[in-house]
Amino acid sequence: MAKPKRRYVCQACGGVSTRWQGQCPDCGEWNTLAEEAPQTVFSAKHDLSSGGRPIQFTPLDQPGEMPRRRASGLAEFDRALGGGLVPGSAILMGGDPGIGKSTLLLQVSAHIARQTQGGGGGLSVYVSGEEAAGQVRLRAERLGLSNAPIQLAAATSVRDILTTLGMMDPPALLVIDSIQTMHSDQIEGAPGTVSQVRGCAFELIRYAKENGVTLVLVGHVTKDGNIAGPRVLEHMVDVVMSFEGERSHQYRILRSLKNRFGPVDEIGVFAMEGNGLAEVGNPSMLFLSGREEPMAGSAVFPAVEGTRPVLVEIQALIVRLQSGATPRRAVVGWDSGRLAMLLAVLEARCGLSFSSAEVYLNVAGGYRLSDPAADLAVAAALVSALGDKPLATDAVWFGEVSLAGEIRPVAHASIRQRESAKLGFARAFGPAGGAPPEKGLRFDGLTMLPNLVDRIL
Ligand code: TYD
Ligand code: MG
Numbered sequence: 001m002a003k004p005k006r007r008y009v010c011q012a013c014g015g016v017s018t019r020w021q022g023q024c025p026d027c028g029e030w031n032t033l034a035e036e037a038p039q040t041v042f043s044a045k046h047d048l049s050s051g052g053r054p055i056q057f058t059p060l061d062q063p064g065e066m067p068r069r070r071a072s073g074l075a076e077f078d079r080a081l082g083g084g085l086v087p088g089s090a091i092l093m094g095g096d097p098g099i100g101k102s103t104l105l106l107q108v109s110a111h112i113a114r115q116t117q118g119g120g121g122g123l124s125v126y127v128s129g130e131e132a133a134g135q136v137r138l139r140a141e142r143l144g145l146s147n148a149p150i151q152l153a154a155a156t157s158v159r160d161i162l163t164t165l166g167m168m169d170p171p172a173l174l175v176i177d178s179i180q181t182m183h184s185d186q187i188e189g190a191p192g193t194v195s196q197v198r199g200c201a202f203e204l205i206r207y208a209k210e211n212g213v214t215l216v217l218v219g220h221v222t223k224d225g226n227i228a229g230p231r232v233l234e235h236m237v238d239v240v241m242s243f244e245g246e247r248s249h250q251y252r253i254l255r256s257l258k259n260r261f262g263p264v265d266e267i268g269v270f271a272m273e274g275n276g277l278a279e280v281g282n283p284s285m286l287f288l289s290g291r292e293e294p295m296a297g298s299a300v301f302p303a304v305e306g307t308r309p310v311l312v313e314i315q316a317l318i319v320r321l322q323s324g325a326t327p328r329r330a331v332v333g334w335d336s337g338r339l340a341m342l343l344a345v346l347e348a349r350c351g352l353s354f355s356s357a358e359v360y361l362n363v364a365g366g367y368r369l370s371d372p373a374a375d376l377a378v379a380a381a382l383v384s385a386l387g388d389k390p391l392a393t394d395a396v397w398f399g400e401v402s403l404a405g406e407i408r409p410v411a412h413a414s415i416r417q418r419e420s421a422k423l424g425f426a427r428a429f430g431p432a433g434g435a436p437p438e439k440g441l442r443f444d445g446l447t448m449l450p451n452l453v454d455r456i457l
Contacts, residue, residue, distance in 0.1 A: 082262015
């Protein structure tokens with residue numbers, strides 16, 4: 001048999017090279033290649049002499065056992081998951097440090113543990129690789145959960161964890177906080193390297209699938225927002241969730257980025273309070289600053305997340321530069337590439353000049369906008385800031401802007417209008433010919449970006 005070759009695996013993207021290089025040829029990151037143990041190759045024989053065992057087929061049309069979803073005790077968490085925890089599934093939860101992942105999962109663990117306390121169900125196991133058991137207990141006390149029968153452990157060895165779990169009844173919920181702190185002695189490399197993360201996740205997921213356990217893996221996020229470790233981790237799990245928000249703000253959004261059992265556009269909204277995360281059932285008012293005075297550069301955007309409307313305030317500030325210095329563009333809560341595009345369209349199609357001005361754009365309340373319909377509201381905020389003309393405080397703006405400067409129709413026009421009317425707004429500006437009229441709301445249809453500029457300036 002040929003000698004297995006050395007492999008070098010990029011710790012950022014998982015790309016494989018046959019020799020060490022300073023830069024990964026696949027993703028271009030520097031100093032990310034690390035040697036991995038060669039993989040042994042086997043060739044399948046088409047009979048039992050290969051040592052393989054026959055697998056079981058189940059016809060699709062035969063009624064099998066449907067795994068019942070289990071409520072997590074937090075309706076917002078269940079909503080983001082598409083309706084509760086699926087037994088035998090693996091969930092990866094990413095998010096910035098300190099955003100509240102451990103807090104959220106401790107609250108869910110406590111609920112599951114209490115639910116199953118009376119017997120019948122199962123246990124709730126929380127394994128922390130980052131904090132000592134005492135620290136987790138302290139947190140539980142702060143959350144008022146210290147009497148919940150969670151099985152708590154501080155451990156990092158996957159072999160120890162799985163050995164222990166193998167000797168007891170499988171729990172209903174297993175939380176691993178975090179996958180980057182886990183290690184397996186059968187795999188080379190320090191905890192957190194691609195091969196360790198992948199190998200440990202593989203073992204844990206296999207255990208979860210075989211035993212009908214819902215597994216939650218906490219994953220760290222790198223500075224560019226990806227879950228640290230290879231992309232393969234996202235392929236291995238059933239659900240990828242991201243817990244977002246600004247640490248300095250109270251509100252947190254739980255989003256599912258991938259979901260094998262449900263929709264991916266629903267969000268869960270929480271508020272971080274003194275005693276943990278509280279659910280926010282009706283978030284549509286949260287991201288409005290609630291001030292009465294009209295102010296230039298502020299526009300309200302009726303966003304829709306999944307099926308839920310959320311009204312968001314967009315703020316723009318424009319500072320004219322005297323010198324010839326390169327002007328800054330800074331964005332919080334929106335895509336900076338999209339802002340650059342919108343500024344270019346405003347210059348090219350409406351004759352406005354931003355070239356010698358600094359542009360700052362902020363989405364209020366630490367919210368991150370992903371809805372493409374925000375273009376028109378951002379444009380309105382920019383034009384209003386540029387002309388120092390406040391927009392009507394009772395107006396909302398939505399629509400997508402094309403490179404040609406057209407204002408294009410967007411999804412959910414009627415949900416946006418209905419929610420705006422409900423919250424007391426009187427006027428909506430949006431793509432012409434879009435939605436049917438809404439009671440109590442005057443709709444102004446716009447077709448081209450210059451129409452918008454005419455309305456404001
Ligand atoms: P944590 O769950 O440890 O974040 P992660 O696991 O994502 O790193 O949350 C830590 C932050 O949450 C910390 O800065 C304090 C804050 N916090 C509260 O405001 N209230 C609380 O009840 C708890 C437990 C934490
Ligand atoms: Mg944590």
